[in-house]
Amino acid sequence: xxxLPRCYLYFAAIMVKDFYIIRHGETExxxxxxxxxxxxxxxxxxTGKDQAWDFFMAxxxxxxxxxxxxxxxxxxxxxxxxIPRGIITEEAEALDEMNFGVYEGKNLNLNEKKSLEKITxxxxxxxxxxxxxxxxxx
Numbered sequence: 001x002x003x004l005p006r007c008y009l010y011f012a013a014i015m016v017k018d019f020y021i022i023r024h025g026e027t028e029x030x031x032x033x034x035x036x037x038x039x040x041x042x043x044x045x046x047t048g049k050d051q052a053w054d055f056f057m058a059x060x061x062x063x064x065x066x067x068x069x070x071x072x073x074x075x076x077x078x079x080x081x082x083i084p085r086g087i088i089t090e091e092a093e094a095l096d097e098m099n100f101g102v103y104e105g106k107n108l109n110l111n112e113k114k115s116l117e118k119i120t121x122x123x124x125x126x127x128x129x130x131x132x133x134x135x136x137x138x
Contacts, residue, residue, distance in 0.1 A: 035116070043073050053081060
């Protein structure tokens, strides 16, 4: 009699995770309409601190497993209210804002704004393309 191959049945628990992607609160650069990229490590202004608190109050009961944030002070300040709750946080340089080069720290004229908008639209298009493939970008 021929031996039948052993068959193993594996059960996998499928976990569904929600990802919350938020932007940092307002800085003085934001308020003034100035370009602020990864090379400007500006802190939150009072409005930004209020926004961070409002975010905390709206989401404090979500059972976050972990919070990833960039190396920039404004993102650390935005998630600060969650830290006393014991939520694990991880600084990830990959989440830092891109550098806008000569545009950083400037109020832009109309042509510069149009150029920057084209760059931003291209980035958003690529992000949407990746997200439609269900890839997680970190």
